[in-house]
Amino acid sequence: xxxxxxxxxxxxxxxxxxxxxxxxxxxxxxxxxxxxxxxxxxxxxxxxxxxxxxxxxxxxxxxxxxxxxxxxxxxxxxxxxxxxxxxxxxxxxxxxxxxxxxxxxxxxxxxxxxxxxxxxxxxxxxxxxxxxxxxxxxxxxxxxxxxxxxxxxxxxxxxxxxxxxxxxxxxxxxxxxxxxxxxxxxxxxxxxxxxxxxxxxxxxxxxxxxxxxxxxxxxxxxxxxxxxxxxxxxxxxxxxxxxxxxxxxxxxxxxxxxxxxxxxxxxxxxxxxxxxxxxxxxxxxxxxxxxx
Amino acid sequence: xxxxxxxxxxxxxxxxxxxxxxxxxxxxxxxxxxxxxxxxxxxxxxxxxxxxxxxxxxxxxxxxxxxxxxxxxxxxxxxxxxxxxxxxxxxxxxxxxxxxxxxxxxxxxxxxxxxxxxxxxxxxxxxxxxxxxxxxxxxxxxxxxxxxxxxxxxxxxxxxxxxxxxxxxxxxxxxxxxxxxxxxxxxxxxxxxxxxxxxxxxxxxxxxxxxxxxxxxxxxxxxxxxxxxxxxxxxxxxxxxxxxxxxxxxxxxxxxxxxxxxxxxxxxxxxxxxxxxxxxxxxxxxxxxxxxxxxxxxxxxxxxxxxxxxxxxxxxxxxxxx
Numbered sequence: 001x002x003x004x005x006x007x008x009x010x011x012x013x014x015x016x017x018x019x020x021x022x023x024x025x026x027x028x029x030x031x032x033x034x035x036x037x038x039x040x041x042x043x044x045x046x047x048x049x050x051x052x053x054x055x056x057x058x059x060x061x062x063x064x065x066x067x068x069x070x071x072x073x074x075x076x077x078x079x080x081x082x083x084x085x086x087x088x089x090x091x092x093x094x095x096x097x098x099x100x101x102x103x104x105x106x107x108x109x110x111x112x113x114x115x116x117x118x119x120x121x122x123x124x125x126x127x128x129x130x131x132x133x134x135x136x137x138x139x140x141x142x143x144x145x146x147x148x149x150x151x152x153x154x155x156x157x158x159x160x161x162x163x164x165x166x167x168x169x170x171x172x173x174x175x176x177x178x179x180x181x182x183x184x185x186x187x188x189x190x191x192x193x194x195x196x197x198x199x200x201x202x203x204x205x206x207x208x209x210x211x212x213x214x215x216x217x218x219x220x221x222x223x224x225x226x227x228x229x230x231x232x233x234x235x236x237x238x239x240x241x242x243x244x245x246x247x248x249x250x251x252x253x254x255x256x257x258x259x260x261x262x263x264x265x266x267x268x269x270x271x272x273x274x275x276x277x278x279x280x281x282x283x284x285x286x287x288x289x290x291x292x
Numbered sequence: 293x294x295x296x297x298x299x300x301x302x303x304x305x306x307x308x309x310x311x312x313x314x315x316x317x318x319x320x321x322x323x324x325x326x327x328x329x330x331x332x333x334x335x336x337x338x339x340x341x342x343x344x345x346x347x348x349x350x351x352x353x354x355x356x357x358x359x360x361x362x363x364x365x366x367x368x369x370x371x372x373x374x375x376x377x378x379x380x381x382x383x384x385x386x387x388x389x390x391x392x393x394x395x396x397x398x399x400x401x402x403x404x405x406x407x408x409x410x411x412x413x414x415x416x417x418x419x420x421x422x423x424x425x426x427x428x429x430x431x432x433x434x435x436x437x438x439x440x441x442x443x444x445x446x447x448x449x450x451x452x453x454x455x456x457x458x459x460x461x462x463x464x465x466x467x468x469x470x471x472x473x474x475x476x477x478x479x480x481x482x483x484x485x486x487x488x489x490x491x492x493x494x495x496x497x498x499x500x501x502x503x504x505x506x507x508x509x510x511x512x513x514x515x516x517x518x519x520x521x522x523x524x525x526x527x528x529x530x531x532x533x534x535x536x537x538x539x540x541x542x543x544x545x546x547x548x549x550x551x552x553x554x555x556x557x558x559x560x561x562x563x564x565x566x567x568x569x570x571x572x573x574x575x576x577x578x579x580x581x582x583x584x585x586x587x588x589x590x591x592x593x594x595x596x597x598x599x600x601x602x603x604x605x606x607x608x609x610x611x612x613x614x
Contacts, residue, residue: 132305135594140549140586147571147579224432228553231434232568247435255453259442266435273430 014286021282028275031268035090042084047241082260086268089243094272096153096242097223100160105215107161108168113199113207115169116176127173130166138163138225146234156235160222171214175207209287217280220273227269243269295599302595309587313580314357361584376581380563384585385466386456387555387562391547393478394485399540402490406497411524413502421494428491433550437484437557444480452477454559481558485551489543496539500532507531534601541597545590 005013016022034041115126133141142159149155179185180203188198227244229235231251236242241249243265250261409421445453456477504510505528513523552564559565563582570578 132308136587136590137546137549139552143552143567143571144579144583147567220430224430227432228434232553232556234568234571244432244434247438251438254438254442255446262435262438263442266432266439269432269435270430273432274426277426277430 011283011286015282018282018285021278024275024278024282027271028279031090031272031275032094034087035094038084038087038091042081042087044081044084046080046084046088082264085241085246086243086265089241089246089265090268090272092236092240092242093223093226093244093269096157096160096226096236097219100157100222100226101164101215101219103157104161104164104218105168105211108165108170109172109204109207109211111165112169112172113176113203115173116180117195117199123173126169130170133163133166134170138221139228142225142229143232143234146229151234151237153236153240156226156229159229160226163225164218164222167214167218168211171211172207175210176203179203179206210284213280213284213287216276216283220276220280223269223276224273295602298595298598302591305591306588309591310358310361310584311354313583313587314354376575376577377585379566379578380581380585383561383563383566386560387548387551387564390478390481390485390551390554390560390562391544393482394547394551395489395540395544397482397486398489398493401486402493403497403536405490406494407501407524407529409494410498410501410505413498418498422498425491425494428487428494431487433484433488434553434557436487437481437554440480440484441557454557456561481554481560484557485547485554488550489547492539492543493536496536497532500535501528504528504531538597538601541593541600545593548589549586 015025039045111126115123141163142156145159145162146155149158176199185198185202188202193201223243226235226242227247230242230244231248233248236245238245246265247262247269250258250263250265253261405421409418409425412418413422441453444450507527510523510527513527514520518526549564551560551562552567554560555562555565556568563585566578567582570576570582
């Protein structure tokens with residue numbers, strides 16, 4: 001039966017075998033959809049001051065406003081609906097996480113392939129740099145970069161790229177070295193193809209699956225890191241309120257018992273990170289031939 | 293021989309890192325802005341530029357910077373007008389106490405829980421421990437810290453919200469775990485910091501236990517009629533301790549780095565909070581000093597762990613000597 005399955009079908013079936021991972025996948029899809037469609041589905045634009053009413057500030061979850069509108073998750077100190085703020089925050093957190101991960105993936109991919117193909121001193125040098133960077137925790141590297149470079153959306157994306165590229169470079173180099181020793185590469189060399197063509201057309205497609213798994217989990221890391229940096233006041237500017245910034249805003253009100261301003265954005269952050277981690281874990285297990 | 297080689301590598305790393313820090317401070321930003329107090333007057337600025345050698349060529353500046361760093365002179369803090377390095381060293385015991393306490397919590401809870409999950413991977417106990425560890429990996433540290441304050445300090449009122457509490461001197465180092473009130477202040481931040489490492493240790497111990505249980509020596513021990521408790525204690529636990537100890541050592545540095553977040557939330561007066569405060573007021577000499585101190589700590593910890601690991605496991609020594 002399994003003979004007739006394409007690799008993609010095999011992956012889908014293997015993935016669906018774990019119910020929790022499948023549920024996580026759907027939660028992830030739902031969150032992505034909600035984040036993309038945020039301006040369409042939220043009851044208010046939380047950053048259009050004309051739509052905010054200061055009289056509605058710090059309402060408890062479920063409270064009704066004077067206009068008869070229900071704040072299901074409460075409102076913050078500006079009278080902002082938390083549901084709307086969270087969906088907009090999710091949008092910002094996800095786009096920063098995904099953008100930085102894709103950029104880091106591209107850079108790591110190129111550097112990793114170069115290291116694997118070149119070998120010798122270049123390979124050794126690149127891998128020493130990778131080792132050096134990975135021996136320091138990403139939060140420390142990112143903090144220092146932002147401390148020296150200052151704030152801004154572009155700066156935080158650069159910081160997230162800097163802390164991530166080394167993972168990809170190492171993963172790509174490892175898998176590419178294995179692939180380069182295989183017979184199809186010898187065959188391609190005998191056929192007279194150039195180095196670049198062999199790397200891009202033959203090796204690259206085989207390097208991608210493990211890389212995509214690493215990238216999935218890294219998006220979660222990037223989102224968590226951005227949230228942490230924003231919470232510390234070194235990440236996103238006030239004009240781009242990510243989930244981390246929402247949590248930071250609620251911090252002062254937490255001590256007076258108004259928990260919802262920090263609590264619900266945290267739950268959203270948790271949901272997206274857990275969902276990504278579960279999907280990533282399951283994909284890795286399905287792709288790992290030793291576990292079949 | 294191995295130790296010497298490793299020592300050389302560490303020295304090289306330190307050199308590379310100092311060059312990076314130097315480039316970060318001197319080449320990317322304007323060093324006059326970074327190292328001189330913006331409130332200083334013209335004469336003072338000119339004098340500092342001369343003292344730091346900012347009017348000389350770049351390689352000479354690096355030399356001045358390096359010799360300053362080696363002799364412990366990293367400039368004066370703008371905010372406190374005392375040498376930056378003194379501020380860092382003064383805050384260091386608080387951070388180390390917090391980090392060590394977190395590590396103790398992670399080890400004391402993580403190894404037994406991981407062992408349990410590894411011995412009974414399919415029971416509900418094993419499954420819930422693993423679910424908990426996935427949660428521990430995914431929960432953002434800073435948010436957990438807030439929730440701990442909310443539940444245990446604000447709602448239940450059991451523990452203080454922030455601060456360090458009273459300290460007692462042991463060999464001249466102030467510590468807070470010796471008094472009841474100090475311990476009460478320590479519990480929440482240490483738990484918060486421990487959570488991530490706890491999840492890591494659970495996973496590591498569980499994987500090691502599952503692997504060890506399949507080994508022939510465990511099967512033989514059982515066939516010999518050794519009691520299950522003894523099998524676990526002597527044959528399983530002993531064999532997983534080496535990788536676990538290595539990871540604990542290596543992770544100590546990252547716990548010290550992550551303490552930045554925990555210290556900020558709980559207003560714990562350590563190096564991490566000092567760093568964030570200094571960044572907020574642009575007290576750059578302190579930032580540079582923190583950076584060099586933490587890099588030095590990291591390299592020392594990595595070196596020590598490597599050397600210890602070699603002493604424990606002869607296979608690594610042979611591989612490294614080749």
